[in-house]
Amino acid sequence: MTSIAKPAVRHPGLKRNALGFTMRDYEGAMSTLCAGCGHDSVTAALVQACFELALPPHRAAKMSGIGCSSKTTAYFMRQSHGFNSVHGRMPSVTSGASAANRDLTYIGISGDGDSLSIGLGQLCHAIRRNVRMLYVIDNNGVYGLTKGQFSASADIGSTSKKGEANVQPPIDPVLLALTLGATFVARGFSGDKAQLIPILKAGLSHNGLALVDIISPCVTFNDHDGSTKSYKFTREHEVEISAADFVPLRREITVPDTTEAISTITMHDGSVVRFRKTHDSYDPTDRAAAYAHVRACQQRNEVATGLLFLDEGGLDMHAVAKTVPTPLVDLTYKQLCPGNSALQALMEKYR
Amino acid sequence: MSGINDFAFKMATVNGTGSASANSLLMQAIFRMGIPVTGKNIFPSNIQGLPTFYEIRVSKDGYTARPQQVDLVVALNPSTYAKDVASVTPGGYLLYDSSWPLEPELVREGITILGIPFGKMCVDTFQGDRNRTLLRNIVYAGALAALLKIDMDIVGQLLVEKFSKKKALLDFNNTAIRLGYDYAKTNYTCPLSFHLERMDETSGSIIIDGNAAAALGAVYAGATVGAWYPITPSTSLMEAFGAFCRKFRTDADTGLAKYCIIQAEDELSAAGITIGAGWAGARAFTNTSGPGISLMQEFIGLAYYTEIPAVFYDIQRTGPSTGMPTRTQQADLFSLAYASHGDTKHIVLFPCNPEECFYMSVTAFDLADRFQTPVFVASDLDIGMNDWMCKRLQWDDDHTWNRGKCLSANDLESIKKFSRYLDADGDGIAARSLPGVHGNGAYFVRGSGHDKHAMYTEDSDAYQEVVDRLARKHRLAATVVPAPEIHTTPGADIGIVSLGGCHAAVVEAIDRLRDAGIIADYMRIKAFPFDAPVRAFLDSHAVTFVVEQNRDAQLRAMLAIETGKPRDEMIPVLDYGGMPLTAAVVVNAVTSHRNTSTFAVSS
Numbered sequence: 018m019t020s021i022a023k024p025a026v027r028h029p030g031l032k033r034n035a036l037g038f039t040m041r042d043y044e045g046a047m048s049t050l051c052a053g054c055g056h057d058s059v060t061a062a063l064v065q066a067c068f069e070l071a072l073p074p075h076r077a078a079k080m081s082g083i084g085c086s087s088k089t090t091a092y093f094m095r096q097s098h099g100f101n102s103v104h105g106r107m108p109s110v111t112s113g114a115s116a117a118n119r120d121l122t123y124i125g126i127s128g129d130g131d132s133l134s135i136g137l138g139q140l141c142h143a144i145r146r147n148v149r150m151l152y153v154i155d156n157n158g159v160y161g162l163t164k165g166q167f168s169a170s171a172d173i174g175s176t177s178k179k180g181e182a183n184v185q186p187p188i189d190p191v192l193l194a195l196t197l198g199a200t201f202v203a204r205g206f207s208g209d210k211a212q213l214i215p216i217l218k219a220g221l222s223h224n225g226l227a228l229v230d231i232i233s234p235c236v237t238f239n240d241h242d243g244s245t246k247s248y249k250f251t252r253e254h255e256v257e258i259s260a261a262d263f264v265p266l267r268r269e270i271t272v273p274d275t276t277e278a279i280s281t282i283t284m285h286d287g288s289v290v291r292f293r294k295t296h297d298s299y300d301p302t303d304r305a306a307a308y309a310h311v312r313a314c315q316q317r318n319e320v321a322t323g324l325l326f327l328d329e330g331g332l333d334m335h336a337v338a339k340t341v342p343t344p345l346v347d348l349t350y351k352q353l354c355p356g357n358s359a360l361q362a363l364m365e366k367y368r
Numbered sequence: 369m370s371g372i373n374d375f376a377f378k379m380a381t382v383n384g385t386g387s388a389s390a391n392s393l394l395m396q397a398i399f400r401m402g403i404p405v406t407g408k409n410i411f412p413s414n415i416q417g418l419p420t421f422y423e424i425r426v427s428k429d430g431y432t433a434r435p436q437q438v439d440l441v442v443a444l445n446p447s448t449y450a451k452d453v454a455s456v457t458p459g460g461y462l463l464y465d466s467s468w469p470l471e472p473e474l475v476r477e478g479i480t481i482l483g484i485p486f487g488k489m490c491v492d493t494f495q496g497d498r499n500r501t502l503l504r505n506i507v508y509a510g511a512l513a514a515l516l517k518i519d520m521d522i523v524g525q526l527l528v529e530k531f532s533k534k535k536a537l538l539d540f541n542n543t544a545i546r547l548g549y550d551y552a553k554t555n556y557t558c559p560l561s562f563h564l565e566r567m568d569e570t571s572g573s574i575i576i577d578g579n580a581a582a583a584l585g586a587v588y589a590g591a592t593v594g595a596w597y598p599i600t601p602s603t604s605l606m607e608a609f610g611a612f613c614r615k616f617r618t619d620a621d622t623g624l625a626k627y628c629i630i631q632a633e634d635e636l637s638a639a640g641i642t643i644g645a646g647w648a649g650a651r652a653f654t655n656t657s658g659p660g661i662s663l664m665q666e667f668i669g670l671a672y673y674t675e676i677p678a679v680f681y682d683i684q685r686t687g688p689s690t691g692m693p694t695r696t697q698q699a700d701l702f703s704l705a706y707a708s709h710g711d712t713k714h715i716v717l718f719p720c721n722p723e724e725c726f727y728m729s730v731t732a733f734d735l736a737d738r739f740q741t742p743v744f745v746a747s748d749l750d751i752g753m754n755d756w757m758c759k760r761l762q763w764d765d766d767h768t769w770n771r772g773k774c775l776s777a778n779d780l781e782s783i784k785k786f787s788r789y790l791d792a793d794g795d796g797i798a799a800r801s802l803p804g805v806h807g808n809g810a811y812f813v814r815g816s817g818h819d820k821h822a823m824y825t826e827d828s829d830a831y832q833e834v835v836d837r838l839a840r841k842h843r844l845a846a847t848v849v850p851a852p853e854i855h856t857t858p859g860a861d862i863g864i865v866s867l868g869g870c871h872a873a874v875v876e877a878i879d880r881l882r883d884a885g886i887i888a889d890y891m892r893i894k895a896f897p898f899d900a901p902v903r904a905f906l907d908s909h910a911v912t913f914v915v916e917q918n919r920d921a922q923l924r925a926m927l928a929i930e931t932g933k934p935r936d937e938m939i940p941v942l943d944y945g946g947m948p949l950t951a952a953v954v955v956n957a958v959t960s961h962r963n964t965s966t967f968a969v970s971s
Contacts (some may be wrong), residue, residue: 075807091812098803099812100647102640103666109637110378113644113652114803116593116628121804139640142633283946334630341624345592346802348626348650350769353590355616357763360588363615365572365759368400 020021021047035071043068045092055207055233055248056085056155060092063124063153066217067094070265074180074358078114082107085162085235086128086155097124098160108143108152112334114117114182115148118344119335122221123150129170131159133188137169138192144197146334147225151217154190154228155207157235158246165238169314176243189315191325194228200331201227201305203261203324206251207234215290216324218263224285225333237327256314259323285329301327370457373428373563376435379442380452381505384416385435387444390505391422393526394512395755398426398810399575400522402567406432407755408948413600413693419448428567432686432721432757432911432947433873434750439562440515442508449473450549461560463511466903467491482556484511489547494540500560500878503544510548513714517559518551519566529717561720574760578751579655581722581761585729586653587616590769591679593652594629595641597660599941600693601749602683605655606631635660646671646678647813649802651733651769653679658687658751668742669708670815672861675789675800677736677772679729680704683752686946694944696749698868699918704744705896705926711835716744716896718965720871721751723758723957729895730767731850739845740800748917750869750948773799780806788822791832796841842897849895852902852945860889863909867893867923870915870949875956886958893923896930900937903931906938913961915954 023046031039043064048057067077074096081087083104090099102110111123132140132154138166143152156169167175170190171183194202201223205213213231220227232251234240240247245254265288282302300306307326314321341348370376372530381387391407398405412418419520425435437457443449443464450473456462458478464470474481486507490500490844513523523545528921531538552558583605586594596606611791617626632638638654649934656664661682671678684700686692704716715735719725728745736743759803767889773793779785780801798820801809811822818839819830865872871892878888891905906912906927921940928935941957943949 075810076804078803096807098801098809098810100644101812101814101816102643103670103815106636106640106667109640110644110647112630112632112637113593113595113646114640114648115644116630116641117645117648117650117652118594118804118929138633139637142637146630189540221610229515240883335628338628339623339625340625340628341622345626345628346804350590352626353592353617354588354767357765359406359616360584360763363584365576 021049023047034068036073038068038071038074040064040068040073042096043094044226045095045213048089048092050085050088051347052235053236054085055157055235056089058154058207058210059213059231059233060089061156062213064093064218065210066214066221069214070218070221072122072221076120077124080107080111080114080123080125080150082127082131084128084131084160086126086192087131089155090124090126090187105131105134106139107131108136108139108148111150111287112143112146112148115150115334118343118346119340120344123148125150125152127152127154129154129156129158129168133169134188137188141193141197142196142227144199144228147200147331147337149221149224149333149335150226151220152226152228155233156190156230156232156246157233157239158244159235159239161235161238164231172245175245176241178238178241180254181244182243189311191311192308195311195326199228200225200328202326203228204230204320204322205230206255206320206322208248208252209255209322212257212260212322215261215263218265219261219284219290219324222263222265222284222286222288224329225331246277251320254318254320255322257323258299258310258314258321258325259301261324262291264291264343282327282329290324290327301325304328370439370562371565372565373567374427375439376423376425376437377440377442377516378424378438379422379444379508380448380893381416381420381444383412383418383420385505386502387420387422387505390509391424391753393506393523393567394518395424395515395806396526396575397518397522398424398864399566399570399757400526401519401564402431402570403564404428404432404569404757406757408434408750409754410947411694421447428569430569431872431876431951432559432878434950436950436952440560442512443474444504444508445472453479456881462517463508478866481861484508484551484555485549486548489551490544493543493547499540503540505549506541506544510545510550511552513545514527514549514558515556515560515563517563517565524892570757572760573757575755575757576722577753577755578722578725578747579605579683579721579753582725582729582745582747582752584612584761585726586679587612587731588726588763589730589733590649591651591653593642593645593650594627594654595632595645595652595654597632597635597638599635599657599660601685602655602657602660602681604753605681605683635663636667639664642678642680643667643671646676646736647803649774651677651737651750653681655681655683657683657685658703659690661700661703665708668714669710669712671742672708672712672714673815674711674813675798676813677740677743678742679732679736680742683745684746684748692946694749696869697917697944697946698746698748698870698949699922699944700746701918701922701926704746713842713897714742714744715739715849716746717850718746718868718894719751720892721758721869722756725751726761726939728850734770735845735849737774738770738848739797739841740772741841746868748869752946762785773797774799774813775799775805775809777806780808783808786811787820789818789820789837791837793821796837796844846897846899847899851899852894852905853892854890854901854905856889857887860887860909861911862886863891863905863912864888864915864954865891865893865905865912865923865927866915870917873949873951874915874954875950877958880951880955881958884955884959886962888958896926898927898930902927903933906931911956912937912939913939915949917943917949919944927943
C-alpha cells in the first residue's frame with residue numbers, strides 16, 4: 018500500500034465545521050488507485066460525511082482488510098488511527114477493538130473479495146454480533162490487485178475484460194445482511210455522491226453495524242460493455258428506492274418544503290433520518306418488504322439503491338454483553354484486580 | 369513399594385454414567401485427610417458410552433506425577449476388563465461388580481479379586497434407572513472408603529457441602545455411601561494392607577486444574593477481553609474466566625460487566641478479536657489448542673510484525689491434525705515458538721502445573737505489553753484439565769501491571785512527529801500510541817512492509833531496519849522472560865532438561881535415579897527465548913537427556929537451533945502416547961542408556 022503525503026495547503030476561505038476543522042482536515046494521503054476508480058469517489062464522500070458530522074478525527078478508527086478497497090483507509094482522516102489487517106478479517110479486528118473501546122467511531126472499509134469470499138464468515142458474524150460500526154463494501158465484482166479475476170459478487174453472464182463470462186451465481190451483501198438480521202442496510206453508487214453522503218452519515222450514527230454496499234466500478238478491469246458493475250450499466254439500471262437525508266442532532270430539524278411524503282426515523286443518538294420514498298409502498302422499517310423489493314428489482318435487472326432497511330431498536334454487541342458504559346480500556350488496574358483477600362476467600366473453595 | 373499413604377488406584381468406568389463426581393469425592397476426601405493426592409482423568413473424546421478411567425495416586429512424599437502402577441482397580445466396564453485386570457500390580461486387588469457372575473476375563477493369578485454387588489444393591493435400594501446408574505458410583509466410593517480407610521466424617525461433610533440445597537439427593541448419596549462401606553466392612557478385611565492414615569501435608573495446598581488457575585491469572589492480570597472458539601482441552605479456561613469475571617468483575621451498583629467475552633465463529637476470528645482489542649489498548653487473550661493454533665497463524669504473524677500485545681493460551685493436545693483430542697502432548701513447541709510465515713519468533717511460557725498457570729498468566733500479560741508482541745502460554749491437557757494438588761495461590765496487593773511504553777495524551781501533545789516504530793531508547797522497543805487518545809499519535813497499522821515511521825515501504829534498508837529491531841527486541845526478551853529452574857549437585861553424572869507438565873515426573877525420576885546411584889542435575893526450561901544460562905547448563909554436562917512429550921524431540925531441536933549446542937550431544941527421552949508422563953519412563957531411559965554407553969557413574 019503505497020502512501021504519498023499530500024501537501025498541506027490550506028485555503029483561508031475554507032468552510033469550517035462545528036469543531037473548527039476544514040474538509041482538508043478529513044483528508045488523508047494521496048490515493049494510489051487507478052485514475053477514475055470508484056473507490057476514490059467513496060473516499061471523497063466519506064471525507065465530506067465525516068466533515069459534515071464534525072467527527073473528531075482522533076476518535077475515529079479506520080479498519081480494513083486487504084485489497085484495493087482496503088487501501089483507501091489511508092486516503093482519508095490522517096489524524097485517525099488506521100488498521101490495515103489481514104485479508105477478510107477486518108470484522109473480527111473491529112469486533113475486538115470495539116469490545117475494548119466502545120466509544121470510538123469505527124469505519125470499516127472492505128471490498129467484495131475481502132467480505133464476500135475470504136471474509137464472508139467474518140462479515141456474517143460481525144452482523145450477528147451487531148458491532149457498532151460503519152461497514153462499507155466497495156463492490157466492483159472483480160479482484161483488482163491480482164488483475165481482474167471474478168469476485169463472488171460478479172453477476173452470472175457478466176464478462177471479464179478478456180471476454181470470459183462469469184458462470185457462478187453472485188452473493189448479494191444486501192440480501193445477505195437482511196437475512197442475517199442486520200439493523201442498517203443500504204446500497205449506493207460511487208457515482209452518486211448526493212445520495213451516498215446522507216447514507217454514510219446515517220450509518221456513522223447508527224447504533225449497530227451499518228452495512229453500506231457501494232457499487233464502485235473498477236475502471237481498469239471491470240468497466241467495459243459486458244460488465245454489470247460498470248459505470249454505464251449502474252447508471253442505466255440504478256433504481257433509487259428511497260432517498261435519505263440525514264439530520265445530525267446538533268442541527269435544527271426543519272421540514273423541507275415539498276409535497277412528497279416524508280417519513281422520519283430517529284437514531285439512537287437523537288439524530289434524524291428522513292426518507293423520501295421514490296417507490297410507492299416502500300417501507301424501510303419492514304425487513305421482509307425490503308428483501309422482497311430488492312429481489313424484485315434484481316429480477317427486473319435493476320439495482321436497488323438507497324437506505325433499504327433501518328432498525329434502531331436492535332441491541333448492539335455491548336448491550337448484549339451488558340458491559341459497563343466506560344470503555345474497558347479506561348478501567349484502572351485497581352478496578353480490575355480483585356486483590357488478595359478475595360483470592361484467599363476463593364481458595365477455600367479449592368480445598 | 370505400596371504402603372500406608374503410598375499407593376494408587378484406578379476406576380475403570382463408562383463415560384457419561386456419573387463416575388466423575390464419585391472420583392472427585394474420593395480425591396477431595398483424601399486431600400482433606402491431609403495426604404498429598406493427585407488425580408488423572410483419562411477420558412475419551414466422546415459424551416457417552418466409551419471407556420473412561422480415573423487414577424488416584426496417594427503419595428506421602430508429595431509426588432504428583434502419574435502413578436507407575438496401580439494397586440487396586442475398580443473394574444466396572446466389561447469392554448475393558450482384560451486390560452484393566454492386566455494393569456493391576458502383582459499382589460494388588462481387583463474390585464468388580466458381583467451382581468453378575470465373575471467373567472473369566474477378570475480372573476488372574478497373583479491378585480486378589482473382591483466382588484461387591486454394586487448394581488444389585490442399587491436396584492434393591494433406589495428407584496429409576498438414572499438414580500440406580502448414578503448412585504452405583506457412590507456405592508463403589510463407599511466400598512473404597514472402607515477398604516482404604518477414608519475418613520467417613522470427611523466424606524459425609526463433602527456430601528453435605530455438595531448437596532446442601534438438594535435434600536433428596538443428599539439422602540440418596542448418604543445411603544449409597546453406606547451401602548458400599550457396610551458391605552465391604554462386613555465381607556472383607558478392612559482396611560487393606562495399603563491404606564490411608566491422616567497426615568498434615570495439605571493445609572497450605574489447594575486442588576485446582578490448570579485451566580481454572582490460568583483463567584484466574586488472567587483476571588488478576590487485568591485482562592478484559594477474551595475471545596475464543598470451543599475446543600478440547602482449552603474450553604474450560606474461558607468458561608472459568610467467565611465464572612470468575614461474573615464473580616469479581618460485575619459492577620456492584622449496576623450489575624454491568626467490566627469484561628467482554630466473545631465466542632467467535634472460529635479461531636481465526638478469535639485471534640482477530642484478541643489482536644483488535646490489544647491494539648485498542650485492552651489486555652486481551654484467546655485460548656485454544658493445536659488445530660486452533662494452526663488456524664491463527666496468519667494473525668499471529670500480523671501481531672508480531674505490527675507489534676500488538678496479545679496472550680494466546682495453547683492447551684496442547686495430541687496431534688497432528690485432530691489427533692487425540694482428550695490426550696496430552698507437548699508437540700506444539702515449534703508451531704508456537706516460530707508461529708506464522710516469514711521470519712517470526714515469539715515469547716513462549718511453559719507452566720509446569722496449575723500454580724504456575726496462575727502466576728505465568730500474569731507474567732504473560734506483562735511481557736505482551738512490555739514487548740508489544742504475542743505471548744504464548746504453552747500448557748497441556750494434563751495440566752489444564754486434571755486436578756492437581758498445588759500450593760495455595762497468593763497475591764501481592766502492591767503488584768501493578770506493566771503496560772510498557774504506551775504514550776498518554778500529554779506525551780503525545782508535545783510530540784512533533786510520532787514514529788511508531790522508532791527505537792528511541794535503543795532497547796528495540798518503540799513507544800506505541802492507542803487509538804482515541806490523541807490525533808498526534810495516529811498511525812497506520814499495516815502487515816505490509818513498513819519503515820520505522822509506520823509508512824509503507826518497499827525499500828530494502830528501511831524494511832530491514834524494522835525487522836532487525838524486532839530481532840533485537842526478541843534477544844532482549846530472552847533476558848527478561850522467566851529464567852530456567854536449575855538444580856545442580858557437585859559431581860553430578862548427568863544433566864536432565866525438561867519443561868512443562870513433565871516436571872513432576874522428572875523430579876520423581878531424579879530421586880529414583882539417586883537411589884540407583886545416578887546423580888542428575890536438572891534444568892527446567894520455563895520460557896522461550898533461551899538466555900545464556902541454558903547454554904551454560906548444556907555445556908557443563910557431558911551427558912544430557914532432554915525429556916519431552918513429542919515424537920520429534922522438538923525441545924532438543926530448539927535448544928540446538930537457539931544455543932548452537934550440537935543436537936546429537938543431547939539424548940532425547942520422548943513420551944508421546946498421549947498419557948501424562950511417569951517417572952518410570954525417565955528412569956528407564958537413563959538407566960538403559962547407562963547400560964549401553966560409557967557415561968561415568970558415581971558409585
